Amino acid sequence: MLPKLPLDKWVDAAVDWIESSLGFVLDPIAAGIEGAVEGISYVLHLLPALAMIVLLAALAWRFMRWKMALFTLVGLFLIDNLGYWDHTMDTLALVLTSAIVSIVIGIPIGIACARSKRTQQIVTPILDFMQTMPAFVYLIPAVTFFNLGVVPGVIASVIFAVPPTIRLTNLGIRQVPADLVEAADSFGSTPAQKLVKVQLPLAVPSIMAGINQTIMLALSMVVIASLIGAQGIGADVYRAVSQIKTGKGFEAGLAIVILAIFLDRLTQHLVKGKRQADRRG
Amino acid sequence: MPIIEVKDLTKVFGEDPKRISALLGQGWSKDRIFNETKHTVGVNRVSFSVEPGEIFVIMGLSGSGKSTLVRLLNRLIEPTSGMIEIDGQEITRLGADQLRTVRQKKISMVFQKFALFPHRTLLENVEYGLEVQKAPKAEREPKAREALKLVGLETRADSYPDELSGGMQQRVGLARALANDPDILLMDEAFSALDPLIRKDMQDELLDLQDTMKKTIVFITHDLDEALRIGDRIALMKDGAIVQIGTPEEIMVNPASEYVERFVEDVDLSKVLTAAHVMRRPETIGIDRGARVALQLMRESGISNLFVTDRSRRLIGVLTAEDASEAARRGLPLEDIVIRDAPTVAPGVLLNELFELVGSSKVPVAVVNETGRIVGVIVRGAVLGALAGHVPGREVDGDASETTAG
Incomplete structure (x- = not known):
């Protein structure tokens, strides 16, 4: 029999090393994320709940059909009525921060994958790993590096949620018809011009689908993130579970569902709405 | 070079x-x-x-x-x-x-499947080549509009490619290729x-x-x-x-x-061969000759029409045997009896464009070069012969013994 590989020891050693020697990198990241969450949360709490509900319903009206605007109005009003408004906005801040970080990291990596087969071959298995490793496992090093609170929650959410943005950015660019790429080349475009003027605009629907998936995955992480002290609606669910309060759990869960439907439909329609506006303009 | x-x-x-x-x-x-x-x-x-x-x-x-x-x-x-x-x-x-x-x-390129950028208007498509050269908008837009005008689509400048038919799309493809000259x-x-x-x-x-x-x-x-x-x-x-x-x-x-x-x-040979390929040597007569000489010439060559030319072989018209014998009887000069609106074609005209003219004309069709000189004559038999594969210079297996009489 072979002795057991000390894999756990190795990973622990790596984590220790990162914590002790990369503090100068981790601290500004933590500060940045914390600032972003607080900033977004501050903005979301700026208006009274009713005004915010009307504003979001108007946004739904602008990009979607009236049915969606009505759903937004009723749904968000229900959240407010149940008493989860503030926590929902905290959660929204956490989700938006995770989504923004994912987009900022994910799109450039996706572009790099699209431009080099080698990069894609390296990145793809890492993404597979990130998506299949149980999300709870990320919480441990995230807490080690960033202590308890919202920051490790965002980090864990980003790790879990960034793969779709990378994959679909890569796919979107690769799916641009070869003759269009050839046409761009034949007119003497530089690689950067080709990317900005032809490939990215044509990849937008695919990239938006990736961002939509990323937001949904980030939202699905909020309960897990609450395990390490991220505040918001996820914490309400967690409390309800630990105290076996079915009614409370249902209420908080429903708030997450309403938020999810709103974000999903909105991001799906942003692209189409923009396209139609272009055509009219 | x-x-x-x-x-x-x-x-x-x-x-x-x-x-x-x-x-x-x-x-x-x-x-x-x-x-x-x-x-x-x-x-x-x-x-x-x-x-x-x-x-x-x-x-x-x-x-x-x-x-x-x-x-x-x-x-x-x-x-x-x-x-x-x-x-x-x-x-x-x-x-x-x-x-x-x-x-x-x-070098510009035009593609089989048009390869227009679907997210850009026609104008923006045509501007693309100038845009990658970093030409300012004020410079590239007039050039792009000019190119669109060349292909007749200047009024559709703000349309998107998918609003156009295939033929129109390829015009845009052509305009895009022409825009950077x-x-x-x-x-x-x-x-x-x-x-x-x-x-x-x-x-x-x-x-x-x-x-x-x-x-x-x-x-x-x-x-x-x-x-x-x-x-x-x-x-x-x-x-x-x-x-x-x-x-x-x-x-x-x-x-x-x-x-x-x-x-x-x-x-289809008629789309390839030209008048020059099927024309025969024309029989001509100077305008200053008399009608009797003309009749004599026709008799010698066994034909019923002569082309009348001036001294430098520029075509004036065509002469028929009936008119010539009439003129010979009454002593009229060729000047008076020549048919001046005789049908003519250039040597480069394709056969398929000749059919109607040759079919409907009563007199043989003259082949006239750009200086007005007569270089040949088209007869119906020669046109049909050519279409059947009897092209002078190619393999001629039947004998093509048409005369200028047609």
């Missing part, structure tokens, strides 16, 4: 193309190379040159390497070996920046995706544009009719190699190999 000069250009696809391209020099065939080395020969030691202002057609069936060949010219596909000179500049040795400059300024247009099966009537319109339009612009055009097609219609010269490709280069007439009349012959045997 040719604008494009290509020597021994070769493209081999596979893992070790350089080594394989050397085998071609040792006489290996495309099939043998594929069977024994799993490399595909795209283009096999092709050489040709194109003169400025020429429409050079590269024709072949699918898989003959013509689309690969045209992409080697602007290095959308990297050549394995050989030389491409454009305006004296060796293209195969250019660095990335220099190559971009050549693509921006000298290149010397050379590469047209890769540019009209093949269009239906036949639209295709013919586009060919006419291209020829019209070419009259004023005098670009050098390398045109790829698998359609022989199209090649014959628009090509000044045609290169026929098979298995990556050129089997024959020549004018449409040369290829039709003297096919270099059995392959070419098979290719051209079904072609």
